[in-house]
Amino acid sequence: MMEKVSRVKRNVNTQSVFHQFLKNIRRDKLAMVGVILLVFFVFVAIFANSLAPHGARDRHYNEARKIRRLEPPSLAHPFGTTDVGRDIFSQVILGTKTALTVGVLAAILVTAVGSVVGIVAGYYGGVVDVIIMRVVDFFYAIPFIPFVIVLAAVTKPSMWNIILAVSMLSWRTVARLVRSQVLSISKRPYIKAGRVAGASDLRLMFKYILPNVVPLILLEMAFMVNWAITAEASIAFLGFGDPNVPSWGQILHIASSTGNARVAWWWVLAPGMAIVLLLMSIFFVARALEEVVDPRLRRR
16 A cells, blocks of 8 residues: 555656646746757757768869869858868768767766766765765766877777766766765655665665656756767867767867868858757756756746
8 A cells, every 4th residue: 555655656746847847848938949949959860861961071063073162151052161072061960960879878878877876875875875975086086088088099089989988977976966865865754664664775766766866867967968968079179089970079170170260160150059059958958857856946
C-alpha cells in the first residue's frame, strides 16, 4: 500500500513539473522564441545531409572556370564563398549537426556521471562524501583548454575526443549541485521510513531520491549542452578540432588563419550568428525550466 501511494505521488510530481514547464513557456515570450529556434536547429541537424546543397569541401567555379573566391552572398551561395570557393551555407548547415551531436552526447554523459556521483555522495555522507568531494576538487584543478590540447597531441583530433574531454571535466559541477540537494532529501521522513522498512540503498537512491532531483538534472543538462557546444566551437577555433568534420568553430578558424576574416565579413557572420542563436535558444528554454526548479523565480 505504501509503495502504491509513493508511486502515485511521484507520478503526480512529475506531471506537475511538466505542466509548470509548459505553462512557463506559454507565458514567457523569450522561452517560446527559444523553443521555435531550438526546434529549427534540431530539424536542420537531423536533415543536414539532405538540406545542404553542396558538400563541405566542394569547390565552385564560375562560367569562366575560375574559382568563386571570396564571393559575397548571392542566390547561388546565400552565405557567400571561402577563399577556395567553398559554399559557406552548406558548411554552416553541416556544422549544425556537429554542434548538436557534441552538445547532446556530452551533456548526457556529464549529467549521468555527475548525477550518480552526487547521489552517492549525498546519500552516504560521512567518509564516502569526503572522499568523493576531494576527487571532485582534483578535477576542478585541471584546466579545460590545456587538457584538450594535451589530449589532441596524444591522440588524433576527433569529435569524440572533444566529447570525452567535456565529459571528463564537466561532471564535477553537476555532482556538486545534485549532492547538495540529496543531502537534504536523504533526511526526509519517507527516506528514513524506507530504511526502517528494509529497502536497499540502491532502491532508496534511484527510486525515491532520483525522481526528486530530476528537474535539477534536466536543468543542468540544458546548461551542459550550451557549455559543450561552446567548448567544441572554441576547440575547433583554436585548431584542435576534427579536420574531417565540418563545424562552426572550424569555419571561424579557417577564416581567421587565412587572414580573410576582416575582408570577407560573410565568412564569419554566418557561423558566428548560428552559435549565438543556438546558445540563446537553449538558454531561453533552460530559463523556463529553472523557474520550475526554483519556485522563487516564478513571476507572481
